[in-house]
Amino acid sequence: MSSLFNVIFTTEFAFSVLRVTTPILFAALGALISNRAGIINIGLEGIMLVAALSGVVVSAYTGSSWVGLMGAVLAGTLISGILAFFTLHFKTHIILGGVAINMFASGGTVFILYLLSGDKGSSTSLPSKVLPSVDIPLLKDIPVLGPIFSGHNVLTYMSIIAVFVVYYMLKRTPLGLRIRSVGENPQAAQSVGVSVVKVQYTALLLSGFFAGLGGAYMSMGYLSLFTRDMTAGRGWIAIAAESMGRSTTVGTTLTSLLFGAADALANALQVLKIPAELIGTLPYVTTVIGLIVYAVSESRKRNRKLKRLEKKS
Amino acid sequence: MMPNQLLEMKNITKVYPNGVVANQNVQFSLAEGEIHAIVGENGAGKSTLMKMMFGMEEPSEGEIILRGKQVLLASPQDAIDHGIGMVHQHFMLVPSFTVAENMVLGMEPKKGVSINYNEAVRMTEEMSKKYNLLVNPKAKVEDLSVGMKQKVEILKALLRGAEILILDEPTAVLTPQETEELFRELTQLKQQGHTIVFISHKLKEVKAICDRITIMRAGKSEGVFWTKDVTEQEISKLMVGRDVVLRYDKEKKPYGAPILSVTDFSLADETGKALLDKVAFKVRGGEIVGIAGVEGNGQTQLVEALTGSLAVRGGNVAIKGTDIQGYDIRKIRSLGVSYIPEDRMRQGAAKDASISDNLISTQYNTKAMNNGPFLKSKKIAKLATTLIEEFRVRCSGPNQPIGMLSGGNMQKVVVARECSTAPDLLIAEQPTRGVDIGAAQFIHQKLIELRDGGSGVLLISADLNEILELSDSLLVMYEGQIVAYLEEPWAVSEEELGLYMLGINRQDEQQIRRAVEA
Numbered sequence: 001m002s003s004l005f006n007v008i009f010t011t012e013f014a015f016s017v018l019r020v021t022t023p024i025l026f027a028a029l030g031a032l033i034s035n036r037a038g039i040i041n042i043g044l045e046g047i048m049l050v051a052a053l054s055g056v057v058v059s060a061y062t063g064s065s066w067v068g069l070m071g072a073v074l075a076g077t078l079i080s081g082i083l084a085f086f087t088l089h090f091k092t093h094i095i096l097g098g099v100a101i102n103m104f105a106s107g108g109t110v111f112i113l114y115l116l117s118g119d120k121g122s123s124t125s126l127p128s129k130v131l132p133s134v135d136i137p138l139l140k141d142i143p144v145l146g147p148i149f150s151g152h153n154v155l156t157y158m159s160i161i162a163v164f165v166v167y168y169m170l171k172r173t174p175l176g177l178r179i180r181s182v183g184e185n186p187q188a189a190q191s192v193g194v195s196v197v198k199v200q201y202t203a204l205l206l207s208g209f210f211a212g213l214g215g216a217y218m219s220m221g222y223l224s225l226f227t228r229d230m231t232a233g234r235g236w237i238a239i240a241a242e243s244m245g246r247s248t249t250v251g252t253t254l255t256s257l258l259f260g261a262a263d264a265l266a267n268a269l270q271v272l273k274i275p276a277e278l279i280g281t282l283p284y285v286t287t288v289i290g291l292i293v294y295a296v297s298e299s300r301k302r303n304r305k306l307k308r309l310e311k312k313s
Numbered sequence: 314m315m316p317n318q319l320l321e322m323k324n325i326t327k328v329y330p331n332g333v334v335a336n337q338n339v340q341f342s343l344a345e346g347e348i349h350a351i352v353g354e355n356g357a358g359k360s361t362l363m364k365m366m367f368g369m370e371e372p373s374e375g376e377i378i379l380r381g382k383q384v385l386l387a388s389p390q391d392a393i394d395h396g397i398g399m400v401h402q403h404f405m406l407v408p409s410f411t412v413a414e415n416m417v418l419g420m421e422p423k424k425g426v427s428i429n430y431n432e433a434v435r436m437t438e439e440m441s442k443k444y445n446l447l448v449n450p451k452a453k454v455e456d457l458s459v460g461m462k463q464k465v466e467i468l469k470a471l472l473r474g475a476e477i478l479i480l481d482e483p484t485a486v487l488t489p490q491e492t493e494e495l496f497r498e499l500t501q502l503k504q505q506g507h508t509i510v511f512i513s514h515k516l517k518e519v520k521a522i523c524d525r526i527t528i529m530r531a532g533k534s535e536g537v538f539w540t541k542d543v544t545e546q547e548i549s550k551l552m553v554g555r556d557v558v559l560r561y562d563k564e565k566k567p568y569g570a571p572i573l574s575v576t577d578f579s580l581a582d583e584t585g586k587a588l589l590d591k592v593a594f595k596v597r598g599g600e601i602v603g604i605a606g607v608e609g610n611g612q613t614q615l616v617e618a619l620t621g622s623l624a625v626r627g628g629n630v631a632i633k634g635t636d637i638q639g640y641d642i643r644k645i646r647s648l649g650v651s652y653i654p655e656d657r658m659r660q661g662a663a664k665d666a667s668i669s670d671n672l673i674s675t676q677y678n679t680k681a682m683n684n685g686p687f688l689k690s691k692k693i694a695k696l697a698t699t700l701i702e703e704f705r706v707r708c709s710g711p712n713q714p715i716g717m718l719s720g721g722n723m724q725k726v727v728v729a730r731e732c733s734t735a736p737d738l739l740i741a742e743q744p745t746r747g748v749d750i751g752a753a754q755f756i757h758q759k760l761i762e763l764r765d766g767g768s769g770v771l772l773i774s775a776d777l778n779e780i781l782e783l784s785d786s787l788l789v790m791y792e793g794q795i796v797a798y799l800e801e802p803w804a805v806s807e808e809e810l811g812l813y814m815l816g817i818n819r820q821d822e823q824q825i826r827r828a829v830e831a
Contacts, residue, residue: 172428184410
């Protein structure tokens with residue numbers, strides 16, 4: 001047990017929590033935006049995967065990690081745009097479209113990887129670039145805080161900025177107001193001339209944009225290469241984080257951190273003599289427990305409300 | 314006669330794709346600065362006419378002339394741009410938003426990239442003051458009362474420059490106090506030069522605030538009147554009427570024992586508004602009891618309670634002597650109750666399932682229909698074939714999906730199912746709505762057959778023909794109460810019935826009590 005504490009109560013562990021939270025957080029913000037517009041983006045996992053590969057490929061061919069990042073984000077937005085086109089234009093069910101995107105991404109990325117590198121497992125032979133890590137002056141010299149918060153990948157900092165941007169966008173801008181109105185009462189939005197389809201398009205594109213950032217981080221920050229199915233369910237965890245966070249920006253961020261912590265713990269515990277397979281399930285078990293806690297608290301709240309109403313009448 | 318014709322709708326006809334003629338050569342004209350009522354029963358075509366005025370539907374024929382110029386209203390946005398606003402019966406508000414946010418949605422004032430929320434609040438306050446419609450701009454809509462929400466809706470339309478305001482049954486959801494307040498506000502709006510279209514079937518209200526009245530019946534306009542020149546009786550006579558009189562020969566037999574007895578049954582919604590108020594009546598064996606009334610006067614809730622989709626509390630309803638408090642749908646059905654729901658598409662039938670599946674959906678779980686987990690398909694097929702023949706359902710066979718049948722044939726399947734279990738009590742809610750005459754007569758015959766066989770039938774219908782001719786005794790509901798009990802419905806004139814239905818007349822307590830004591 002003491003060895004467990006030795007693992008957790010270290011600055012390295014806290015640092016790694018932020019490190020592994022980044023991709024989940026990006027994707028969860030994507031899930032948040034589309035969900036608030038009343039359209040659930042099931043394709044996040046696939047979008048991240050495509051973005052991760054695109055980042056590697058573009059950076060390898062251009063020699064610039066920044067151009068690679070742009071490529072990744074563009075690819076993510078594009079895939080999300082395709083999903084939006086099928087869902088909103090042709091009225092395919094979003095779940096079907098999302099599943100198609102995910103399956104296409106899983107197979108398609110391996111196919112393209114093989115075409116370009118001759119390898120079906122990873123992109124080791126591609127000279128891809130990595131986005132830089134940033135030491136924050138002053139902060140880096142503060143004990144405890146410095147080693148936790150300084151020296152992260154530039155995208156980790158961007159993910160934190162993104163939280164504020166999304167919060168502000170949803171709460172304060174006309175677009176945010178329209179996104180929320182469309183998600184809550186599309187007829188009301190329609191009746192005052194807000195185009196529901198247009199708002200949902202925008203929301204899905206933004207959702208793809210953020211998932212794209214998450215994908216880029218996977219292959220150009222978290223790791224320095226692309227490996228087959230490297231997102232490993234983070235897109236799904238992000239959807240869970242969003243719903244457990246009750247579709248609020250703050251809640252989504254906190255649950256993303258919780259899942260990140262579970263992920264980091266799984267990594268850290270690998271030094272102990274616990275079967276790696278068991279530890280590997282930790283983030284997923286957390287997801288399930290989290291959703292159960294959420295469901296129970298919600299139904300209790302509902303029951304209380306019903307009882308209050310009954311008393312009144 | 315009217316100085317300023319603001320809006321005219323000429324020779325409007327609307328035929329829906331499914332062939333329903335909702336409006337037939339309707340004339341409507343609106344003068345500047347008046348409050349103009351459109352009255353008519355449900356299905357008279359009021360809503361369709363309004364939808365065309367607000368750009369939600371386009372007329373099949375006819376023209377709309379606004380300020381002397383012909384206009385094409387292809388969407389609500391077009392109507393808004395022309396200064397026409399509408400307050401829908403179901404509010405178009407976002408519950409989690411504040412009043413100010415709802416007000417400016419779609420036309421948000423900006424400061425940089427963000428919404429200028431203070432400006433939105435200021436705009437709301439300004440409108441609120443100008444029209445004397447007091448709302449709190451910073452309150453969340455979900456916390457507001459219905460009356461408040463309605464004010465927000467009116468302000469929303471005014472903020473978008475509405476000069477013509479259409480209100481679709483605005484008082485249906487209001488308490489009497491809120492209604493009075495609304496009337497004061499509408500009168501003020503009128504004084505400020507706005508023109509108001511007021512859709513209603515409550516004649517008292519219409520008399521109270523409207524200048525003119527257009528009466529609609531069965532998709533046609535029955536005329537325009539100055540409110541002060543007509544009495545409620547005259548309006549009711551034009552609103553409520555029968556086109557064809559059907560007659561059925563019914564055997565006169567003494568009634569059996571009471572099958573359904575309802576005693577002092579009251580029900581309120583979550584805001585405390587009374588939906589049912591001390592309703593009491595009996596249905597005896599061999600009797601068809603009709604319930605007449607304009608829709609929305611408690612009939613729906615009564616049927617929901619009797620059939621188990623709304624929990625009954627307090628021991629007010631007994632079927633064959635059994636108190637049904639806490640009973641669910643299946644338990645109530647097992648007492649020998651059948652139910653023909655009003656909405657056959659949503660409640661009465663499973664559209665994609667076959668005719669035979671639909672026919673056994675109330676008894677698939679009985680020993681007669683299954684051997685444990687397996688259905689007795691031969692027996693079911695035989696039953697289906699017999700019923701299809703007996704009820705003359707026009708179809709390609711028992712395996713045809715019910716959704717492919719015409720409305721009349723679909724309804725026959727529903728009626729066949731509900732009659733085939735030999736019920737002691739049949740609750741028939743609008744059993745022939747949207748059904749062709751042939752099928753309707755057939756269904757009527759079946760109801761009479763059940764009655765002659767000693768079952769009790771509770772018939773709820775907005776079709777006067779049906780209710781007057783089939784019923785052995787008739788109850789009239791108005792605002793959740795029974796306002797009349799009539800023993801020989803076929804002898805009742807529709808004028809008399811109209812007066813009860815529209816709340817102009819009511820019987821005294823003793824006469825109404827006969828529904829229980831007789």
